[in-house]
Amino acid sequence: MKIFERFLHIDRRIIFVLIFIGVALPLIWTLGFNLEVTENVQSVYDLLEGLEPGTRILISFDYGPSTKPEIQPMAIALMEQAFTNRIRIIAIALWPMGVQMCNEAFEKVSAEYPNIEYGIDFINLGYKVGGMVTINHMAKDFRSTFPTDAGGNPVDEFPIMKGIKNFDKLGCVISLSAGDPGLKQWVMIAHDTFGKPVCGGTTAVQAPIMLAYVNEQQQLVGLLGGLKGAAEYELLVNKPGFATKGMDAQSVAHIIIIIFILIGNIGYFATRKQDIMKA
Amino acid sequence: MEILMHRIGIWIGVFLTFAIFSFLYKDNPFYKIAEQIFIGISAGYWFIYTIYNILIPNLFVPVTTDLAHNFLLLIPAFLGILMLCRLIPSIDWVSRYALAVVVGTTAGLFFKSYLQSDVLNQLTATIINPFASGNAAQIIGELILIIGTLTGIIYFFFSKKHEGAFGTTARVGIYFLMISFGAAFGYTVMSRISLLIGRLNFLLGDWLGIIKP
Numbered sequence: 001m002k003i004f005e006r007f008l009h010i011d012r013r014i015i016f017v018l019i020f021i022g023v024a025l026p027l028i029w030t031l032g033f034n035l036e037v038t039e040n041v042q043s044v045y046d047l048l049e050g051l052e053p054g055t056r057i058l059i060s061f062d063y064g065p066s067t068k069p070e071i072q073p074m075a076i077a078l079m080e081q082a083f084t085n086r087i088r089i090i091a092i093a094l095w096p097m098g099v100q101m102c103n104e105a106f107e108k109v110s111a112e113y114p115n116i117e118y119g120i121d122f123i124n125l126g127y128k129v130g131g132m133v134t135i136n137h138m139a140k141d142f143r144s145t146f147p148t149d150a151g152g153n154p155v156d157e158f159p160i161m162k163g164i165k166n167f168d169k170l171g172c173v174i175s176l177s178a179g180d181p182g183l184k185q186w187v188m189i190a191h192d193t194f195g196k197p198v199c200g201g202t203t204a205v206q207a208p209i210m211l212a213y214v215n216e217q218q219q220l221v222g223l224l225g226g227l228k229g230a231a232e233y234e235l236l237v238n239k240p241g242f243a244t245k246g247m248d249a250q251s252v253a254h255i256i257i258i259i260f261i262l263i264g265n266i267g268y269f270a271t272r273k274q275d276i277m278k279a
Numbered sequence: 280m281e282i283l284m285h286r287i288g289i290w291i292g293v294f295l296t297f298a299i300f301s302f303l304y305k306d307n308p309f310y311k312i313a314e315q316i317f318i319g320i321s322a323g324y325w326f327i328y329t330i331y332n333i334l335i336p337n338l339f340v341p342v343t344t345d346l347a348h349n350f351l352l353l354i355p356a357f358l359g360i361l362m363l364c365r366l367i368p369s370i371d372w373v374s375r376y377a378l379a380v381v382v383g384t385t386a387g388l389f390f391k392s393y394l395q396s397d398v399l400n401q402l403t404a405t406i407i408n409p410f411a412s413g414n415a416a417q418i419i420g421e422l423i424l425i426i427g428t429l430t431g432i433i434y435f436f437f438s439k440k441h442e443g444a445f446g447t448t449a450r451v452g453i454y455f456l457m458i459s460f461g462a463a464f465g466y467t468v469m470s471r472i473s474l475l476i477g478r479l480n481f482l483l484g485d486w487l488g489i490i491k492p
Contacts (some may be wrong), residue, residue, distance in 0.1 A: 016303045023472065024479050027490055069477025070470065096328055129333050133388065149322065159463040188392040192400055204470035208463045215404035219396065227473040253472045 002113055002275070015260055022256045026248035033251050035244070040214055041232040043222030044199045045081070048249065052081050053086035055171035056160065060186060061091060061098030067203050068101065071176050073230035073243035074201035075105040078174060083113045088173070092146065093127040094134065094181040101149050108258025119158035126150030131181030135189040139167050147185035167196045172221070175200040183210055186220050197221050201229055214234045293486050296478055427455040 037045075042173045059078065082089050091102045099226035102124050110116050125146040128134045130210070138145045142164050148154055153159040163169055173190045175198070183200040191198040199216070202210050204226025213219040224233055227250055230243035298313035303336040338356055359378040359441050405428045409421035433445070434452030441449045483489045 019472075020479075023475050024483065027476070027479055027483055066474075069480070070473045084423060096332065127332060129337070130391065136388075184396075188396040192396045193392065204466040204473065207466050208459065211394075212401065212404070215401070216407055217400045217404045219400055219404070226469050227476070228469065242480065245481070246473065249476050249479070250469060250472050253475075254468070278419060 004267045004270035005265050008271060010260070010263070015256075018256050019253055022251040022252040025228075026215075026252050027245065028270065030245060031248040033248060035228075035231055035235055036069045036169075037232045037236055038229075040211070040223045040225070041229055041236070043214075044174075044201075044224060044231065045236045046221075047106065047197060047199055047221050048078070048081050048085065048166070049085065051085070051087055051171040054088065056088045056090055056164070056169060057082065057171045058090050058173045060104075060173070060175045060177075060182075061093040061102040062095050062175055062182040063101060063203075064095050064097035065101075067178040069242075069246070070203050070227050070230065071178060072101060072105060073099065073227070073241055073246075074224050074233060074276075075176055076109055076232040076241060077230065077237050077239060077243075078176075079105055079109040080112075080239050083109060083116055084237070086121075088120070088168070090160060090164070091122070091124045092138075094131055095178070096127050099124065099127050101134055103150075109213070113137045121154070123158050123160050125155065132185040132189060135181075135185055136193075139189060139194050142166055163275055167194050170196060172197040172199065177202050179203075179206065182206075182243055183220075185193075187213050192220055199223065201233075204228070289485050293482065298483065428452070431455050 005233030048057070058187050059075070061075065070279065079089065081087075091106075093099045093102060104238060106122060106124065110122070126149060128145060130137070132144060143155060143161075143164070146155060149158065167173070167190060173186055173196050175183040175186040177200055178184075183198075183202055183206070186198050186200065190196040199221040200210075201224035207229070210220065210223055214221075224230060227243050227246050231247040234241050234244050289365060295316065296311045298309040302309055302310040338352055342356070343354055358377040358380055362374050364373040405425060407421055407425070408426060409418055412421070429446050430452035432452070434441075434449040434456065436449075439445060480490070484491060
């Protein structure tokens with residue numbers, strides 16, 4: 001019976017070490033676990049595939065470095081798909097560090113697309129404080145909300161901004177979000193108030209909350225949830241990257257955690273039975 | 280020079296990463312140092328960021344360059360000064376006026392949006408004909424959606440004692456809630472592991488060069 005008692009008192013540092021090794025090894029040696037594309041991710045992909053070349057979409061970078069491992073791969077995969085289909089991207093940020101996240105993603109992707117030009121195919125309008133109020137204001141007067149791009153140049157100088165006065169000429173809105181302000185605020189204003197199709201990607205923590213908006217009302221067209229959502233999107237655009245590689249490590253870590261949950265439960269029920277018999 | 284600075288940056292990142300991870304063994308001075316550096320840099324960064332990216336472009340520049348068209352900005356500026364009065368104990372009560380404006384306007388602005396998105400649209404999305412699709416899996420899914428929503432709402436109805444048929448329905452609601460908590464926990468684990476993957480990618484890729492970052 002001592003073994004069951006030991007199950008209940010495993011040193012947490014042993015678990016940390018095993019998780020560390022379990023995550024590190026698959027990053028070095030790829031295991032290649034199977035990955036299936038879920039309906040919510042497919043819907044986002046289909047929405048972008050259905051847009052005409054030249055259509056402008058808005059991507060809001062509502063996250064920072066703390067959630068970069070989960071969300072940056074989504075940004076890269078979405079940009080890959082957009083530039084492949086000649087869809088033009090207007091980027092903004094509701095989080096201050098979102099501007100840098102956007103620049104990093106664009107720098108990485110644009111290296112593979114030499115024809116992509118800043119101001120024609122892509123623009124980064126920078127950060128604006130205010131969250132939901134800012135989104136509401138953009139929907140009524142886009143230019144007064146973002147009179148310049150992130151570099152301080154007037155937006156009128158850029159062909160991509162021609163005719164953009166509100167959300168009317170945007171194909172859809174995508175929010176890559178790690179919290180508030182983020183995807184929920186875009187759903188509330190861009191879709192529920194102004195009827196614009198909205199989709200996005202979130203951290204895994206946020207995903208169960210946002211999944212409720214992927215419904216019959218199409219409040220969200222689709223959703224990329226956490227690293228898995230990003231990996232599925234990389235699979236769809238056929239550009240396996242950080243998320244795909246990370247899913248191997250993710251799976252191994254989950255197996256280790258499940259094993260320890262089982263060990264803990266076996267120990268708990270076995271010792272409880274023993275206590276009842278003693279009583 | 281640029282490469283050298285890049286390498287120094289990576290080594291600082293490595294030191295801070297290990298300093299933070301060391302807390303998993305036990306609390307120690309290295310963890311404390313990393314924690315204090317993080318707090319200090321965050322405070323300094325936000326202070327400067329607020330001045331240069333919020334106050335200067337949104338208040339100081341418009342007011343100093345074209346006051347006639349931007350005089351309304353003086354109202355939020357004044358409210359902001361009132362808010363800073365919290366720092367002076369003898370007149371800290373003045374900040375309540377600014378706070379009252381923030382609370383009032385936020386409540387007013389958000390009320391309609393939240394009602395529309397979180398109540399009306401969510402409710403409409405649940406009022407569906409579950410048998411319309413003809414697909415067995417979809418029918419089961421939509422029935423679960425309807426039953427889960429109704430029983431979940433019943434669980435949170437506390438004006439009637441949870442007994443008999445009402446109690447049984449509420450109990451079903453609890454099961455749905457527990458399943459949703461389990462799903463949320465699973466997603467949270469996934470999220471935290473993703474952050475660890477990010478850090479290990481930095482250590483194994485940017486620092487050691489074992490993998491391609």
